[in-house]
Amino acid sequence: MGKLQWKRVYDAPEESDGYRILIDRLWPRGIKKEAAELSDWAKDIAPSTDLRKKYHHGEISYEDFATAYDKELSENPGLPAFAKEIKDHLRNGNVTLLYAGKDPDKSQIPTLRAHINKHEHISWERVYLLMKALKIEMVVGREIIDSRGNPTVEADVI
Numbered sequence: 001m002g003k004l005q006w007k008r009v010y011d012a013p014e015e016s017d018g019y020r021i022l023i024d025r026l027w028p029r030g031i032k033k034e035a036a037e038l039s040d041w042a043k044d045i046a047p048s049t050d051l052r053k054k055y056h057h058g059e060i061s062y063e064d065f066a067t068a069y070d071k072e073l074s075e076n077p078g079l080p081a082f083a084k085e086i087k088d089h090l091r092n093g094n095v096t097l098l099y100a101g102k103d104p105d106k107s108q109i110p111t112l113r114a115h116i117n118k119h120e121h122i123s124w125e126r127v128y129l130l131m132k133a134l135k136i137e138m139v140v141g142r143e144i145i146d147s148r149g150n151p152t153v154e155a156d157v158i
Contacts, residue, residue: 001090001091002018002089002090002091002092002093002094002095003090003094003095004086004090004094004095004096004097004116005017005018005094005095005096005097006096006097006099006104006109006113007096007097007098007099008098008099008100008101008102008104009022009024009028009031009036009098009099009100010028010030010031010100013035013036013037016094017037017094017096018089018092018093018094018095018096019039019040019089019092019093019094019095019096020036020037020038020039020040020095020096020098021038021039021040021041021042021085021086021095021096021097021098022036022038022040022041022042022098022099023042023045023046023097023098023099023108023112024043024046024098024099024100024101025043025046025047025048025049025052026052026100028100029100036098038098039089040085042082044076044078044082045073045076045078045079045082045112046108047065047068047069047072047108048072051065051068051069051072062106066110066111069108069111069112070111070114070115073111073112073115074115079115082116083115083116086116097112
């Protein structure tokens with residue numbers, strides 16, 4: 001199992017990078033496509049052009065940018081496939097997500113990282129809330145041993 005890494009696209013590619021994915025909407029200045037050694041370019045996962053422009057022109061704060069990007073990701077139909085792509089490639093080695101920004105803590109990175117982690121670890125609470133919203137019942141059973149030593153199943157409808 002590989003590890004998920006984050007790195008500036010301007011840093012030289014290394015063998016330990018493994019599968020390299022650019023996560024910016026715009027191509028980074030001064031980088032030739034061959035030199036970037038990309039495996040994929042996930043433009044559709046990046047913040048929208050409008051949101052990126054508002055943030056870079058100082059029209060919105062970082063907090064507003066992060067909140068808006070979080071909403072975009074939540075509504076992005078491509079995110080589950082992107083998270084699956086990462087997970088699939090991690091089975092064979094490292095995956096490196098590449099970005100151009102100088103300050104990753106004030107970029108799309110923290111918000112995207114949180115969403116990738118959500119897709120990696122779906123909690124039972126989220127499953128329960130989704131099932132409740134869809135009005136789906138689920139029977140949860142537990143195997144127990146009764147007073148005579150016989151296995152039996154106890155079930156709850158959720």
